[in-house]
Amino acid sequence: MTFLITGGAGYIGAHVVRAMLLAGEEVVVLDDLSTGREERLPEGVPLVIGSVLDRLILDKTIAEHRITGVVHLAGKKQVGESVEKPLYYYHENVQGLTVLLQAVADAGIRNFLFSSSASVYGMPDVELVTEDTPCAPLSPYGATKLAGEWLVRAAGAAHGISTACLRYFNVAGAATPELADTGVFNLVPMVFERYDAGEGATIFGTDYPTPDGTCVRDYIHVADLADAHVAAARKLAEWAAAGDHRDLTVNIGRGEGVSVREMVELMNETTGNDRAPVLSPRRPGDPAQVVASAERIAAELGWKARHDVREMVASAWAGWQANRCRR
Structure with a gap:
């Protein structure tokens, strides 16, 4: 497997790159370096500087590096900024995801992992938030993450792509x-x-x-979060290899x-x-x-912080x- 990790030079992305490499996987990073830093990447990891909104760069990267799986971490992530600039957030997060998924579908890639957020839940009035807790995001940022989940699942069902949506809690x-x-x-x-x-x-x-x-x-160590990405990516690859296209949505906390x-x-x-x-x-x-609630990810992936x-x-x-x- 060769995974394309979008946003791989960012704080979380660089940890995912590191965890994937330690697990023996091959990775290629796509990052526009608006917030990411090239020096975070280990020597030898290919870095393509560009945006997921650029279809030409996506097609070239996927073909040249023979990408077989995608871990999508790129996006805008500031709640306050999203309130001030909702159009910008929908363009970057939802339109960017749309362009990327179209490239993935056209290239015949059969597994796709999406970085989501606990912000999709909004203000839940429950002791433990499960994946079945109703979603009611309070910000445009949270709304773009929920819309992204819907888009990922729909594209997966339509194009035979195994998909995962990982809802991060408070990363530190x-x-x-x-x-x-x-x-x-x-x-x-x-x-x-x-x-x-x-x-x-x-x-x-x-x-x-x-x-x-x-x-x-609920605070989660970024190294544990990265390990959860490895477990999810491998599960998707396993399903795709078996022709068993499914969707997995889990909390990470x-x-x-x-x-x-x-x-x-x-x-x-x-x-x-x-x-x-x-x-x-x-x-x-x-x-x-x-x-x-971290029960579903433990049952589905055998992962625990x-x-x-x-x-x-x-x-x-x-x-x-x-x-x-x-x-």
Whole structure:
């Protein structure tokens, strides 16, 4: 198998590339480098600089590298930006996926893995979010992920493609410092940025109906997330080889909730920071609790998260320190 990994030079993408290589798979990366970095890729991994919106580049890459499977990670991922620029997000995420799926179908590729998100669920009022929990995204970003799932499944059914949609929960950590997240869009790097500015972490909302009043989330180590991609890609290849074209939709989380206050306390402990957190009002649209049920992925793929929250924070902090010069 030779897998095309779109967005493979990004934070998550580079971890998936690394995991696929360690598993003995061949990979080719397509990335426009708008947020990705070429230096994240191991030596020898072919990098095609371009967009999934460019059909000519897709056709050339698929033919020249004899691509037999696709892992689609490329896309725009900032919730706030998606509210400000919904047309841009639908163009990049949905139209880009449409162009890619057409190229995949025309090339006769029979397995396709799609990077989705827990944002498809919106504000679920359940203790554990299962894959059957109704989807009601709150942002254009989440809506593009849900629309992407619909499109992937429809194209798979129409063209005999085995497909998987992986719904990520809150990704953190780094397998190695050089692969760490250098963006400041998620809780852990946002808190580290506050520390660098000599300030305490900000906690938005302390009156939620949770044990300590702060939001509860399910955090997943990016290395575990990458391993889940390997397991899913291999399952799709197995189905495709047998002519058994199916769809798999699974959550990727640990099935354990951690509150924002608990995360901040752990980050303070890990970094030696002694500044008290700044308590602020709730942000609009933040659900009180979003925790994954991880039963289906265990049953379907035999996958289970191996890293705990302490490992996530420690590895993220090591990466943050190593990458200060790049921010």
